[in-house]
Amino acid sequence: MATTTTYSSSEVVYVPRAGTLYDTLELILDRGMVIDVFVRVSLVGIEILKIDARIVVASVDTYLKFAEACNRLDLEATSRSTTIPELFGGKAAKAVGKRKVKKTIESVGDKLRDVVGGSDEEDEEEPEERPRRRTAPAKSGGRRKRETE
Amino acid sequence: MTTAGPYVYGIVAGDHPLPAELRGVGRPAAPLESLPVGATAAVVSAAPVPLRARRRDLLAHQEVLLRLALDGPTLPMRFGMVAPDAETVREQLRARQERDLRALERLAGRVEMNVKALPATGALAALVAEEPRIRQLREAAQSHPGYEANVRLGEAVVHALERRAADVAQRIVPELAARAVARATGPKVSEAVLNVSFLVDRQDVMDFRAAVDRMSGRYRDWVELRAAGPLPCYSFAEPEGAPAAAAWTGA
Numbered sequence: 001m002a003t004t005t006t007y008s009s010s011e012v013v014y015v016p017r018a019g020t021l022y023d024t025l026e027l028i029l030d031r032g033m034v035i036d037v038f039v040r041v042s043l044v045g046i047e048i049l050k051i052d053a054r055i056v057v058a059s060v061d062t063y064l065k066f067a068e069a070c071n072r073l074d075l076e077a078t079s080r081s082t083t084i085p086e087l088f089g090g091k092a093a094k095a096v097g098k099r100k101v102k103k104t105i106e107s108v109g110d111k112l113r114d115v116v117g118g119s120d121e122e123d124e125e126e127p128e129e130r131p132r133r134r135t136a137p138a139k140s141g142g143r144r145k146r147e148t149e
Numbered sequence: 150m151t152t153a154g155p156y157v158y159g160i161v162a163g164d165h166p167l168p169a170e171l172r173g174v175g176r177p178a179a180p181l182e183s184l185p186v187g188a189t190a191a192v193v194s195a196a197p198v199p200l201r202a203r204r205r206d207l208l209a210h211q212e213v214l215l216r217l218a219l220d221g222p223t224l225p226m227r228f229g230m231v232a233p234d235a236e237t238v239r240e241q242l243r244a245r246q247e248r249d250l251r252a253l254e255r256l257a258g259r260v261e262m263n264v265k266a267l268p269a270t271g272a273l274a275a276l277v278a279e280e281p282r283i284r285q286l287r288e289a290a291q292s293h294p295g296y297e298a299n300v301r302l303g304e305a306v307v308h309a310l311e312r313r314a315a316d317v318a319q320r321i322v323p324e325l326a327a328r329a330v331a332r333a334t335g336p337k338v339s340e341a342v343l344n345v346s347f348l349v350d351r352q353d354v355m356d357f358r359a360a361v362d363r364m365s366g367r368y369r370d371w372v373e374l375r376a377a378g379p380l381p382c383y384s385f386a387e388p389e390g391a392p393a394a395a396a397w398t399g400a
Contacts, residue, residue: 021207023377027263027346028207030336031383032227035241038157039231063303066273070287070306071299073274 155182155193155238156200156231158213159381160224160249163188171216174206181213184235186242189249192217193238196231214381222256224249224386252386258351259330260379264361266318266343268310272370280309311342317371318343321364328357333384342372346384354379 021028156174163185172178173194184191192213200206210228217223232238242249277283286305290298322345326332329347338344349357358376365374 021204021211023263023265023375024211024380024383025207026336026338026344027261027380027383028211028228029202030227031333031346031386032225033160033230033386034227035157035230035232035245037232037237037241039233060300060303063300063307065303066270066306067290067299067303069273070277070283070302071290071294073277073287 153198153200154196154231155184155191155235156196157226157238158192158194158210159217159226160189160191160242160245160253161217162221162253163190165190165217165223166220167192168216168220171213172209173213174200174209176205178209184238184242186239187246189242189246189253191238191242193232193235200229200231202228211381218260218379218381222253222259223381224252224256225381225383227383256348256382256385259348259382259385260351260354261346261382261384262329262349262354262357262376262378263335263346263380263384264321264325264343264377265335265338265341265375266314266321266372267340267375268307268314268342269369269371269373270310273306275370276306276309276313283309314372315342317368321368321372321374324364325357325360328353328360331385335384341375346380348382348385349379351379 156179158173158181161183165183167181167183171181173181175195175197179194179196181192181194184193197206207228214223214225218225232241277287283302283305286298286302290302322332322343325345325347329349331348333346333348335344335346347357361374361376365372368374
């Protein structure tokens with residue numbers, strides 16, 4: 001996301017003040033003051049969103065991804081910093097991995113739009129982006145880039 | 150657009166400035182209004198009907214509170230609080246005035262910093278080297294390859310990554326709490342093994358960030374830290390012992 005600001009050279013990402021919800025959504029929905037005599041908007045959809053995200057993460061697909069990475073692990077030759085996508089093999093495998101990740105992101109994004117955006121047709125805004133860390137290939141790319149600097 | 154309301158964003162001191170350009174929920178975005186009663190005021194706008202948790206409305210809620218918090222202590226409301234009418238808001242402000250003033254005083258010059266820890270996925274080799282059970286499952290999956298063996302192996306890896314991350318996260322909390330006035334455990338969020346908010350003096354924010362960076366570097370094989378802030382004090386608006394379960398570190 002264009003507005004993402006990293007304040008340090010480490011990998012900690014400070015969420016920008018504007019434009020994202022991913023890291024603060026649960027605070028906006030679950031924290032803050034409540035005054036009993038005020039009506040609260042129905043958030044049924046939001047609960048579904050949270051459960052959805054958990055299912056996506058805890059899915060068998062995730063297990064299989066880690067198993068594959070683990071099986072490909074060459075314990076003698078691999079450095080400690082090896083990342084998942086690198087374990088998947090060469091460039092072709094990387095590209096496939098990237099597509100898969102992207103697909104997952106899109107499906108989560110669609111669910112997010114369904115839930116957060118409701119059925120509001122005039123709402124043409126983009127669904128919330130998943131944080132970059134989930135696209136593991138980008139991360140390894142960043143690491144390589146740093147090495148060449 | 151039909152409107153109901155008022156939608157209540159938060160409670161501020163009576164003399165808190167209200168930036169003219171700031172807009173709230175709804176489409177078109179509603180102009181904001183201050184409802185002052187004595188020493189406090191509620192920041193409100195018209196509410197769209199029906200009001201749902203739309204992305205743009207959640208963002209508007211957050212933006213209004215971020216902007217208000219820049220100018221002074223702000224008690225943020227949870228998203229989606231709509232009062233029956235302006236008079237009800239005034240009654241509430243009158244009834245809670247003492248309590249709100251105390252809270253505003255407590256939050257003056259302070260911000261919320263939220264820290265989440267997620268299992269690091271970049272150190273698989275270390276995991277296999279250090280966890281005998283993973284090694285066994287890996288050997289089993291390699292000698293008798295198959296769907297079930299792989300699911301077992303992957304599940305064990307995911308759980309081990311989570312456990313290692315959670316252990317380390319518990320070591321990180323006190324280090325960060327030392328730079329905060331209070332902390333509050335946040336709601337459980339998927340993937341994160343830790344979700345904690347810290348109440349930090351504004352002048353200590355850079356120091357706090359530096360501490361997060363140090364922890365991130367030191368424990369990069371175990372956790373990936375995500376920090377957000379400065380934020381409005383969502384987790385510290387209620388008095389001590391309230392549902393947010395804030396723990397005051399006594400600083």
